Amino acid sequence: MLELSQVILGVRDLDAATRRVEALGLTVLDGGVHPGVGTANRVVPLGRQYLELLGVVDEAEAQAGWYGRALQAAIAGGDRFVRWSLRTDRIGEIASRLGLAAEPRQRVRPDGVRLTWQAAGIALAAELGWLPFFMQWDDPAQYPGVQPVRHASGATGVAWIEVATPEPDRLARWTEGAEVPLRVVPGAPGLRRVALATDGGEIVIG
Numbered sequence: 369m370l371e372l373s374q375v376i377l378g379v380r381d382l383d384a385a386t387r388r389v390e391a392l393g394l395t396v397l398d399g400g401v402h403p404g405v406g407t408a409n410r411v412v413p414l415g416r417q418y419l420e421l422l423g424v425v426d427e428a429e430a431q432a433g434w435y436g437r438a439l440q441a442a443i444a445g446g447d448r449f450v451r452w453s454l455r456t457d458r459i460g461e462i463a464s465r466l467g468l469a470a471e472p473r474q475r476v477r478p479d480g481v482r483l484t485w486q487a488a489g490i491a492l493a494a495e496l497g498w499l500p501f502f503m504q505w506d507d508p509a510q511y512p513g514v515q516p517v518r519h520a521s522g523a524t525g526v527a528w529i530e531v532a533t534p535e536p537d538r539l540a541r542w543t544e545g546a547e548v549p550l551r552v553v554p555g556a557p558g559l560r561r562v563a564l565a566t567d568g569g570e571i572v573i574g
Contacts (some may be wrong), residue, residue, distance in 0.1 A: 371547040373455035373503055373513070375529055375562045377573070380441040382423040384538070385447060386410050389421065392571050393521025394564075396421070400477040406430030407439060408459035409475070411512045414526050414564065415527045418513040419573075422450070429561040437521065438494040449559040449574055451493040452500050452529060454546050459504035462574070466542065470504070483510045489542075498533040499542055522567030530561040530574070 379385035386396045389412060399409035401418070404572055406429030412419035422439060439454025442450045465468045467487040476482050485505045493501035505511050528549040533539045536558055542552065553560060561574035 369457045369543050370454055371451045371456075372417050372526060372529070372549065373560065374479065375422050375526065376420045376422050377447060377450045379421050379423045379447045379451035382408065382410055382421060382425070385421050385423070388492065389419075393566075393572075394419075394523055394571075395517040395519050397512075397515060398478045400475050400483075402473075402475045403426065404429060404434075405433060407438040408419050411515070412519075412523075413513050413517050414523060414525045415513055419423050419564070420512075420561070429548075434491065434539075435494070438491075442494075442497075449497075449562065450454040451490075451497055452531075452545070452559055453487075453493070454500050454502050455503050455505070459486050459488055459502055462502055468492075468502075470502075481510075483512075491530050496508050497530045500540060500548075501562060520522060520565075521564075521571060523564045523571065524567070525565050527563040527565040527570050529559065529563075531559055 380472040394412050397409040397411045405425040406424045410421040424430045459470045470486045471489040473487050474484045485503050486540050487503050489501040493499050528551050528554050530551045532555040564571040
């Protein structure tokens, strides 16, 4: 398995961003905090994928590590898509092929449940924006996309994502064999726009 997993919208104010996303007819769940990192997220489950709102909740912790600093730098000019990921069940094989290292990561949901997964290439993805990173959940039942929700808009998944890259061949290597509705467009490098499929058409964000 190798498929689109999440698109991450970096936001300066989680509550304000949540209200804007809810106004699109989407249900937003509190995802919880990333321990020791200074960030927290909100999640829009979409079945096989999810939209993540990622923000800083502890400035000191965020400034102490590369993850928080990268997010703060990315959203200095306002909310924007910062990166995206592919979900797999063979992260060791993929990491080896691309010269990456898989590392354990975690966050704690508001109900106290600790979610754990492995990630590979996340620092590079944070730096470039257009290159995906890879995730493998230790317990697939904890995958955020499958949380049961009802969206007023009838959203059912990600219709497409739009990426601009200066290195299309490199992007092709990273996404080789993946199920991902990817549109490569000209322009400044990064994850540009995302469209969600709904019963009545598409919701385009970005």
